[in-house]
Amino acid sequence: MALFRKDLILELRQQYTLYGVLLYIASTVFVLYLAMGQPESETWNGLFWMTQLFICTNAVAKSFLQESRGRMIYFYSICNPVEFVLAKILYNLLLVAIMNLVNLVLFVSLMGDPTVSLLPFIGISFLGAAGLSLIFTMLAAIASKAMQQASLMAILGFPVIIPQLMLLMRLSKLAFAETFRAGVPVQVVLLLLALDLGVALLSVILFPFLWKD
């Protein structure tokens, strides 16, 4: 918990990284708006998840890459790996949830709102953001051990992330159709939740092996 607080405080003090990512979201969406105007629902959906993916990569990547070697050794001496990775996961979940909200607000205000009902779509987007942040937290931990970390993370991450993205796009496509009024398809949501849980479990199990250097 203390570690979680440390990350949070660090984020609030070093605001340039947070603002950097926020600026990144704003400029991406603005450029998309200039290029596309107000696209149809299908295009909107695709663009939304693509920006979400890249925001997640950028926001989560730095959570491990920003830690200097000396600081990692310090953490190594004061806490056990499970606590450490849980703190990272929680912090990244919070971070990505905020980014998701900003992205969503910008998308709806600039590129229009093609959804039939916005509320379920907001829920789906948070679910998706959580899944993306979980997977990328683990991948950032792996990539931070290798050289050329940032580009390696993309290479490692994209094949792994695609099933999740496919499920999410399929789920959110329903938010644009009239059939959505019948209720959110529970099966897919449960599948996604199970995937998220599995990723979190795997991170907790596997991270201790990455930890010792």
Added chain:
Amino acid sequence: MRSSWWKILCVALLFYTVIGGFLIPVPALRQLQETIRNLYFHVCMWFGMMILFTISVVYSIKYLRTLKFEYDLYARNFAGTGILMGILGYTTGAIWASYTWADPNNPAYASFGSIVREPKLIGAAMALLAYFAYLVLRSSITDLDKRARVSAVYNIFAYAMLFPSIWIVPRLLPSLHPGKEGNPALNFNDIDARMRMVFYPAVIGWTLLGVWITTLKIRFALLEEKKLAT
């Protein structure tokens, strides 16, 4: 000749597969006709790939438990042969698709786009990409011990994510490729009795061949290590 009985079995089964696969009569379905014989090769490649990847993950887990250097070598080489079988699976699939899916009125490349968009093919491509990423990750870490540890972690992680991409997601999407309702080759009602006679031995034969190739590669790699050490 270490444990050579299964190598003999492998050769015998593969001879049986090729001879029986081309000679034993098959039911003539309107769409498939004789191309169904490709089942003995195409489907077996994917079975072999999955089995080899599974073995690779088992060795990765074993490596993390014991930190014995050979297990890392095993995991890497099984993944390598798995990739090879995956590529062969694509090749045989492409041959099959060019007779069954491609529009005969157009040249084959005209149908290429719609075949590439198949969810099953994309799922399999993701699996292969993940293992290519595994190889890239390995080559980007120079420290031997660290490389083994980090790549073992990625191997387990990627494998756990692979299952949704190969087994679950494509089944949710519309596809021309058979196998949406279950495992077509494993279901007893789906496949003709005469074909089962060849198909199951074929799966075992091709998988054994994959294992054989891998053991040779591992032995070669171990010898190289030994030479470096002296």
